[in-house]
Amino acid sequence: MLKKKSFIILTSFLMIFTLMVTGCGGESQDAATESQPLIVAQRSDAVVLDPHANNDQASSRVMRQIYSNLINQNESMELEPGLAESWEAIDELTFEFNLRQGVKFHNGEELTANDVAFTLNRALGSSHVSHIVGAINPDGIVVVDPYTIRIATHEPFAPLLAHLAHTATGILNEKAVTEAGEDYSQSPVGTGPYKLSNWLVGETVELVIFEDYYDEANKAKIEKVVFKAIAEDGNRAIELETGGIDIAYDIIGTDVDRVANHSDLAMVRDMNLSTTYVGFNAEKEPFNDVRVRQAINYAVDMDLIVDVVYLGTGEPSRGPLGGNVWASNQNLKPYGYDVEKAKELMKEAGLENGFKTKIWTNQNQQRIDIAEILQNQLKDINIEAEVSIMDWGAYLDATAAGEHDMFILGWVTVTGDPDYGLYPLFHSKTHGDGGNRTFYTNERVNELLDLARVNVDPAIREAAYIEVQEIVRDEAPWIFTWTGEELTGIRDNVKGFKNHPAGHHKLWSVYFE
Amino acid sequence: MHKYILRRLLMLIPVMLGVSFIVFTMMYITPGDPARMMLGETAAPEAVEQLRSELGLNDGFFTQYGRFIYNLVVHQDLGRSYKTNVPVMTEILGRFPTTLKLASLGVLVAVIIGIPTGIISATKQYSAFDNVSMVGALLGVSMPNFWQGIMLILLFAVYLGWLPASGFSTPKEMILPAITLGTSSAAIITRMTRSSMLEVIRQDYIRTARAKGQVESVITNRHALKNALIPIVTVVGLQFGYLLGGAVLTESIFSVPGLGRLMVDAISSKNYPVVQGGVLFIALTFSVVNLFVDILYAFLDPRIKSQYK
Numbered sequence: 001m002l003k004k005k006s007f008i009i010l011t012s013f014l015m016i017f018t019l020m021v022t023g024c025g026g027e028s029q030d031a032a033t034e035s036q037p038l039i040v041a042q043r044s045d046a047v048v049l050d051p052h053a054n055n056d057q058a059s060s061r062v063m064r065q066i067y068s069n070l071i072n073q074n075e076s077m078e079l080e081p082g083l084a085e086s087w088e089a090i091d092e093l094t095f096e097f098n099l100r101q102g103v104k105f106h107n108g109e110e111l112t113a114n115d116v117a118f119t120l121n122r123a124l125g126s127s128h129v130s131h132i133v134g135a136i137n138p139d140g141i142v143v144v145d146p147y148t149i150r151i152a153t154h155e156p157f158a159p160l161l162a163h164l165a166h167t168a169t170g171i172l173n174e175k176a177v178t179e180a181g182e183d184y185s186q187s188p189v190g191t192g193p194y195k196l197s198n199w200l201v202g203e204t205v206e207l208v209i210f211e212d213y214y215d216e217a218n219k220a221k222i223e224k225v226v227f228k229a230i231a232e233d234g235n236r237a238i239e240l241e242t243g244g245i246d247i248a249y250d251i252i253g254t255d256v257d258r259v260a261n262h263s264d265l266a267m268v269r270d271m272n273l274s275t276t277y278v279g280f281n282a283e284k285e286p287f288n289d290v291r292v293r294q295a296i297n298y299a300v301d302m303d304l305i306v307d308v309v310y311l312g313t314g315e316p317s318r319g320p321l322g323g324n325v326w327a328s329n330q331n332l333k334p335y336g337y338d339v340e341k342a343k344e345l346m347k348e349a350g351l352e353n354g355f356k357t358k359i360w361t362n363q364n365q366q367r368i369d370i371a372e373i374l375q376n377q378l379k380d381i382n383i384e385a386e387v388s389i390m391d392w393g394a395y396l397d398a399t400a401a402g403e404h405d406m407f408i409l410g411w412v413t414v415t416g417d418p419d420y421g422l423y424p425l426f427h428s429k430t431h432g433d434g435g436n437r438t439f440y441t442n443e444r445v446n447e448l449l450d451l452a453r454v455n456v457d458p459a460i461r462e463a464a465y466i467e468v469q470e471i472v473r474d475e476a477p478w479i480f481t482w483t484g485e486e487l488t489g490i491r492d493n494v495k496g497f498k499n500h501p502a503g504h505h506k507l508w509s510v511y512f513e
Numbered sequence: 514m515h516k517y518i519l520r521r522l523l524m525l526i527p528v529m530l531g532v533s534f535i536v537f538t539m540m541y542i543t544p545g546d547p548a549r550m551m552l553g554e555t556a557a558p559e560a561v562e563q564l565r566s567e568l569g570l571n572d573g574f575f576t577q578y579g580r581f582i583y584n585l586v587v588h589q590d591l592g593r594s595y596k597t598n599v600p601v602m603t604e605i606l607g608r609f610p611t612t613l614k615l616a617s618l619g620v621l622v623a624v625i626i627g628i629p630t631g632i633i634s635a636t637k638q639y640s641a642f643d644n645v646s647m648v649g650a651l652l653g654v655s656m657p658n659f660w661q662g663i664m665l666i667l668l669f670a671v672y673l674g675w676l677p678a679s680g681f682s683t684p685k686e687m688i689l690p691a692i693t694l695g696t697s698s699a700a701i702i703t704r705m706t707r708s709s710m711l712e713v714i715r716q717d718y719i720r721t722a723r724a725k726g727q728v729e730s731v732i733t734n735r736h737a738l739k740n741a742l743i744p745i746v747t748v749v750g751l752q753f754g755y756l757l758g759g760a761v762l763t764e765s766i767f768s769v770p771g772l773g774r775l776m777v778d779a780i781s782s783k784n785y786p787v788v789q790g791g792v793l794f795i796a797l798t799f800s801v802v803n804l805f806v807d808i809l810y811a812f813l814d815p816r817i818k819s820q821y822k
Contacts, residue, residue, distance in 0.1 A: 127564035242678065
């Protein structure tokens with residue numbers, strides 16, 4: 001009797017397992033539709049599909065397809081009309097935007113100026129994106145008529161238009177947001193070329209074409225787009241190679257050649273808006289001496305770092321801004337690797353016998369590698385550096401509090417405007433967790449950054465930013481390290497794909513050959 | 514028996530409370546501000562402060578912990594994820610079916626390989642099969658999961674092109690993760706089955722059965738295996754419970770959106786509600802699986818049943 005019982009139990013166990021296995025397969029096989037979906041893999045799944053609830057890259061890449069902005073920024077970082085057909089500056093604080101008429105949201109509602117006002121006010125209240133829209137004065141958002149809206153800033157703010165092209169300012173439908181309440185992120189409604197069809201959290205986001213997309217000439221060419229989260233970098237390349245996906249974002253250095261040399265695949269490579277830097281604590285001895293900072297810049301072989309750490313992708317930075325950022329000064333002379341000059345400067349600073357210091361980084365393998373190479377190279381000028389790897393939260397807290405000597409961080413000038421890439425990092429108002437973790441202070445830099453922020457004349461702004469970059473390059477609060485590259489792998493039947501320097505690639509122009 | 518089960522279920526309450534308190538304390542004392550981590554290096558200090566106050570992070574330890582327990586007990590609410598603003602329960606339940614499938618398949622692979630191999634190894638002790646399978650078991654235990662996963666991907670996805678390298682939606686996609694996960698458990702089960710069977714087949718009643726002329730296969734399967742099953746069931750139960758907690762490495766390699774990855778992400782971003790909810794959920798499933806194994810003992814061995822009061 002008991003024998004039977006135990007075997008029944010074991011057999012039922014096995015049967016349940018088997019049923020589970022067979023039970024879970026059918027669904028996704030049925031999912032194949034008549035038209036071929038475009039499958040795009042990125043490192044992680046979208047966190048949210050509400051532009052005000054987070055500001056991460058994976059979410060922005062999906063939201064770019066769902067939402068439209070008043071202003072678009074093309075792949076050359078030029079501003080173009082979006083939901084706003086035209087705009088003009090009314091005074092030094094205020095822009096007036098004329099909206100397109102007849103634009104439909106995914107829920108069938110028509111876009112009006114009230115939706116724009118609602119979106120901007122909501123963004124202002126969000127801790128996640130308030131830094132993008134923080135310059136806007138909530139009292140200055142005025143609906144003139146259903147298709148006209150005025151947006152004023154607290155102070156003159158020249159980069160406003162670039163900020164309005166950021167994914168965080170994608171226009172929402174007031175009714176949809178209000179109705180969905182706290183769960184809006186799971187049922188996003190935009191005016192973009194694709195709308196959400198299904199979201200398996202952590203796995204895939206499925207978008208389908210929005211037939212009533214306002215821009216008839218640029219309607220999506222593929223019926224369905226699936227964003228798939230593949231965390232392992234190598235697996236994205238493998239899946240691309242084996243035909244499991246059509247586009248793979250963020251191909252890593254070790255896979256670039258393999259994808260580029262594969263007969264069925266192609267690499268799409270473009271410089272992006274990111275930079276990695278090693279910051280000094282410019283308020284702390286001995287880094288408060290500009291000669292020490294310059295000496296360290298000379299003592300580091302940046303070409304080696306780019307070759308070893310980034311495997312030849314991206315390029316060594318000349319200054320604080322990459323070439324894709326408007327008014328970036330590409331005439332800056334890179335420090336170059338010159339140990340003798342570094343030794344001279346150390347001697348001038350009275351530190352020919354070197355000193356002990358610490359290089360902090362978070363748990364990011366590339367940054368750890370940079371720190372270790374630095375540690376090794378700094379020995380040439382008698383600097384004994386200890387590498388300290390910290391937890392991300394503790395790292396941000398400690399660098400904001402100025403407890404560090406040297407640290408490694410990155411920055412993305414996502415708006416493409418130099419204000420975003422210089423003001424938070426080098427203005428003395430932003431010391432610490434405002435972004436300037438080097439605690440660098442230079443009155444002339446402050447003055448120029450303030451001037452370029454409020455002045456709308458592009459020529460004046462450009463001249464100011466060029467000068468700021470020269471000063472920053474010479475005073476070296478950073479070791480200018482690396483400017484990143486968008487590395488996208490595609491199958492060769494995928495056409496019409498272009499990298500966007502901000503990483504939020506537009507997929508509605510893509511088609512299969 | 515019912516009383517025993519009820520008592521065991523009631524004992525879960527202090528266990529869960531203890532677990533939640535320990536996890537909360539550990540998350541609280543580790544350095545790093547969740548609001549700052551979430552907003553990253555680009556956020557203004559005012560935004561960080563605003564988020565801290567929205568999340569209630571400015572309250573003291575006991576206020577925060579008390580609020581968590583109150584919401585859990587009174588409203589059965591584990592809170593919302595700091596990162597996605599989705600209710601924690603929804604996030605966990607969204608991932609749990611995947612983890613359950615992966616763990617079940619892993620255990621299935623382990624049982625299918627482990628038990629028969631262990632039985633044959635025991636009945637043919639020191640034979641070539643025994644030696645090979647014991648070496649295999651040693652390899653299975655020693656091989657790191659992530660390495661094995663990558664090797665399987667290279668072989669079956671890249672070179673042979675038979676199976677996909679990632680995902681967990683179709684049966685084809687499930688094969689490699691299940692094998693990766695099941696191998697080390699299979700090795701443990703093989704060794705346990707072998708040693709347990711060896712112990713049993715040396716006992717007098719087995720000799721008696723042989724003396725009576727019973728067929729060897731019947732002796733092995735009916736007489737020996739049943740008595741050898743208790744430690745095997747224990748190991749299988751433990752392995753299953755352990756895998757339900759999420760197999761982080763396997764999930765990462767094959768991009769399986771399970772509980773393990775959810776937890777790792779939540780821990781690294783100090784997403785308190787998800788860590789709390791996730792650990793409680795895992796502790797609960799682990800305890801339930803253990804209870805189930807204990808109940809199973811009673812069916813396998815009536816002597817144990819009489820002790821369950």
